[in-house]
Amino acid sequence: MNENMLKVFSVTKSKHTIGTYRHKLLELTRKEDSSALFEWYKPLIYAPGNDVTAVFLASRISRFAAFVHWAAASGHSCDFQSVFLSAASYRKREPIFTYHVPDFETFHDSSHQARLSHIQYFYQKVLSPVFQQWCAIAGLPSRELWGQLYYQVPHFLELASARESDEVKHLLEKDWNYIKNDAPGKFFLEKQSPLHFHIRPILNPVDNSTTYTKPVCCLNYKRTKQPYCYKCPRLTPEQRQEFYQTYQGKKL
Numbered sequence: 001m002n003e004n005m006l007k008v009f010s011v012t013k014s015k016h017t018i019g020t021y022r023h024k025l026l027e028l029t030r031k032e033d034s035s036a037l038f039e040w041y042k043p044l045i046y047a048p049g050n051d052v053t054a055v056f057l058a059s060r061i062s063r064f065a066a067f068v069h070w071a072a073a074s075g076h077s078c079d080f081q082s083v084f085l086s087a088a089s090y091r092k093r094e095p096i097f098t099y100h101v102p103d104f105e106t107f108h109d110s111s112h113q114a115r116l117s118h119i120q121y122f123y124q125k126v127l128s129p130v131f132q133q134w135c136a137i138a139g140l141p142s143r144e145l146w147g148q149l150y151y152q153v154p155h156f157l158e159l160a161s162a163r164e165s166d167e168v169k170h171l172l173e174k175d176w177n178y179i180k181n182d183a184p185g186k187f188f189l190e191k192q193s194p195l196h197f198h199i200r201p202i203l204n205p206v207d208n209s210t211t212y213t214k215p216v217c218c219l220n221y222k223r224t225k226q227p228y229c230y231k232c233p234r235l236t237p238e239q240r241q242e243f244y245q246t247y248q249g250k251k252l
């Protein structure tokens with residue numbers, strides 16, 4: 001394992017002693033355990049409701065999902081039974097989550113199928129049941145949480161790729177593309193894959209290059225009482241054009 005573990009994915013092999021929250025990841029598949037996490041986390045991020053809390057948690061746990069991809073591409077599996085989620089909140093700042101993953105194993109069978117089975121297990125038996133609990137607590141459709149993952153995972157994989165061999169980079173891309181585009185709904189305990197989003201190309205107001213809308217809104221506007229951001233899919237084309245013109249005016 002290399003420095004990507006801590007720096008990119010916030011994963012440690014040794015137990016964190018600091019932290020006000022520490023819980024087995026798999027136990028978040030239980031309603032009471034996830035409800036306790038919401039109760040702890042919600043006031044610390046000044047979330048006005050459980051919807052914002054759920055979306056923020058989905059965004060944070062996406063980092064661990066990216067780690068599972070990276071570990072598999074690097075030839076390792078992890079025992080999800082022993083994974084702990086820890087978080088500490090300092091000086092009323094937003095808590096930072098760390099993942100304690102003590103048990104790694106090297107794949108004996110490093111075939112594409114063995115890697116994918118491990119990744120599938122994570123999505124099907126760990127992440128999807130957790131997302132189901134969070135959606136139920138928040139009263140949100142699951143796409144609102146999967147959209148966070150869709151947006152965050154490639155970001156962390158790109159960061160990790162900078163330190164990896166071409167072979168690992170290739171596997172990261174191949175596996176993520178499969179999960180994003182081809183994995184069937186049953187991977188996510190749904191009829192259809194919740195990862196099919198319509199991302200629209202838009203003009204970057206900074207340099208007029210092409211950028212893209214986010215898959216879903218991150219609901220931060222509810223916390224900060226700010227208007228929607230430029231990439232938010234909730235913005236109408238007219239509102240986005242207005243935003244663009246305002247930014248162009250500021251550049252002059």
Ligand code: SF4
Pocket residue numbers: 214216217218219220221222227228229230231232233
């Ligand atoms: S408008 Fe943008 S930043 Fe604000 S909540 Fe939506 S996606 Fe997030």
